[in-house]
Amino acid sequence: MEPPAKKIRPYVTKRERRKAAEKSHDISYEEPTLKDAKDLFITDETVLEYQDRLFKSTLPRKVVKTLSVSESPVWCVQWCPKFSHLIAATCGDTLKLFDVMKSEEITNVLNIKHTSKFRCCDWSRTSRQLTTCSFDGTINIYDFQNFGKISDTLNVDTQPTAIHWWKGEDNKVLVGGDNSFLASYDLKSGKEIAKYKFKCGKILAVEFFTDGNFFVASSDEVNRQSAEHNLIVWDLRMGAKISTQIFHERYTCPCIRAHPSGANFLAQTTGNYIARFSTQKPYRLDKFVRYQNHTVRRN
Template sequence: MSLVQGYSSDSESENDSVGKISDIILPSLPHATSNEITKTVSGKFQKEFIDPLRFEKNKRIHKDFLIGNEEDGITELKKRKIYESQKATKAKSKVLNIQKSKKGDPSKFDDDFNGYKGSWGSSSSSSSPEHDSNETNDNEEIIEGTPIINGIETENFDFKESSNYYGNKSKNYSIFDLPKDYQIRFATTIAGQKEYFVPKKLLSSYKAHESAVTSLQFLPNSGHLLLSSGNDCMVKLWSVTKPKTLIRDYHCHTRAVKHCSFNNDGHQFVSCSYDRTVKIWDTEIGEVSYKKRLNSNPNMATFVPNKPDEIMVALQSAKVEHLDSRTGETIQTYEHHQSAITWIEFLNNGNQFITASDDRTLKIWDIRINMPIKYIQDPKQQAMPIVKKHPTLPFFVGQSMDNQILVYSCKKGDKFKKNNQKSFSGHNNAAYAIGMGFTPDGKTIFSGDSNGFCYFWDWKTSKIVRKIKISDKVISCVDMHPLETSLVSMAGFDGNIYIYT
């Protein structure tokens, strides 16, 4: 029994349960401000001053530690009740842990697979531990045959890839054979050896994907083919000399394709998707030569220059996976970023590379070494989702989220210093990963726009040369033909491909 100033404690009910006790021993409470013992007609009382919000909890503490006469068996009875209560609490907690999904690792906030979900994590529809794990909520869309890893449903890794060919059916024909007009005009031409110009008019436009186009690239060296990927889980190969002509499609993933890119000669390309797989394809045959399950969603994948059997994948788990397609093993994991890595760009013939991240930093690495040689960060610096190397000069540029393109030097003596005297602005790219690029001669830089424009700047003066209205939706993918002097491909959220010349 306890008497708390200002509150009653139902002393009659406590006396009935305990019986006749002459002396009551109470535990010392750290929050009490007085240990004064008061004698009354009915017994002894300890006067305590307790915070009102703590009263109910302290009352339970008194009851749990109440000690009586061992002869009356009150101590054993009390211990038994406490033990049974704790056992019931543990059983209840076990049931709740089964029903409730894990909160995840707080250090991996952007990782949908193992990342932090917090108190908003979903709970099981069952209220009992005997709930059948095969039963699902009516509102949940579950893919048949989907495996479960760490309690999270993932796409079937055994998905059967396929490809359809729509080109010339001749036995002696190869998709890499140059058209006759290319053989005449570009027989001895190397990309970047002539002057390139800004396009003026629309050559053709066509529906390429059912939803947004996620990446776009001309075939290296010749450029007579165009590779595109989209949110419709497809990768497609188009003819440039015969616009709107589909050469081959690749049913490659079970979810939206995030990025795809050619190797040095274009005979292979790598694709990555939100189904957490990365795959290497034979461009002409349409068969998968390598695929790997990833631990996180990839943002982009690319071949390592001059090493056709090695690829790098930028992950949302703030890591870069360096993979060997011959052995299937991981060569190196680069993991010094704090948030999702969005882009990888190589420098110095592939001996170094840049990583861009949502943590608003750029990092420079020596290949195969998991330690950055340079951190590029500033309190005012915004995230740069895409970085591009200048084709002829020792510079690289970053598409900053504050609606400008920043320039950095990669000369040996400059130590990747920012060029504060040069930047490109006028377009809108905030909140979007907007693609950009250079003409092969390096004299012009161009970029997409969130309002559907394409902007062209002069590299020397940083002034806008031309802006072209392409679409009413975001233009997020742009690429320049390696040989044609003014041919640019553009695509975005409307699923169309636009060819300007």
């Protein structure tokens, strides 16, 4: 017997595939529902105990709990500031909310779905709101006082890659994206507050210092002649660049975190190590402290 003939599929151009993808993004959002949002946001005793402690710069000694979030890669993981929750943005179209402290095992308590993959997420100061940016270019704000439904949507001129709430502000966000896009927005009016102009490629991460007046941003552009583009410290309200060449290695920094004490911030480099910097001018690199012996995947 002759094998069955293979079905011939017509060729689809890139333009037609792009139009089909844009139409698929017009699908309405699948909003999550909760029976009782109050039970979900009750502060755990363990969280209250750690909130009263002083910050110490010590490395963890043991693994307390382990969780397999997804078979696909995880783009972003964020601890909830006020409650025992951990949010994970997977490579799929789902945000997963986990409760870590209230039981022996980590429990998945809520899933938030979207028509496109999530890129980044961040909790508000009160931990009652969550802002997310997706690969389809949309920025959504989920209000957990209203059962986790979308309360606001923000549209920007480019694909957002990083987002962060202002320190002490529940209606202002900082957004980074492709083509050196870096700006602050007011969620109530939807208008742009400030724009931070500089040719630095795609914004990989943004992080506020503890005082909330300055923030550091990293990009994917590393100049062969100088390394002034990979880490930049900005004045939030004035929109001025106040740092010059604080990191001289020719590596990008896909993740930045500031220490709660306010003295230092860490930058994960693609050179397979974490570098530590001071949060005070001139933001010097600590040459005597380096966290290494791990591998960073380069996208």
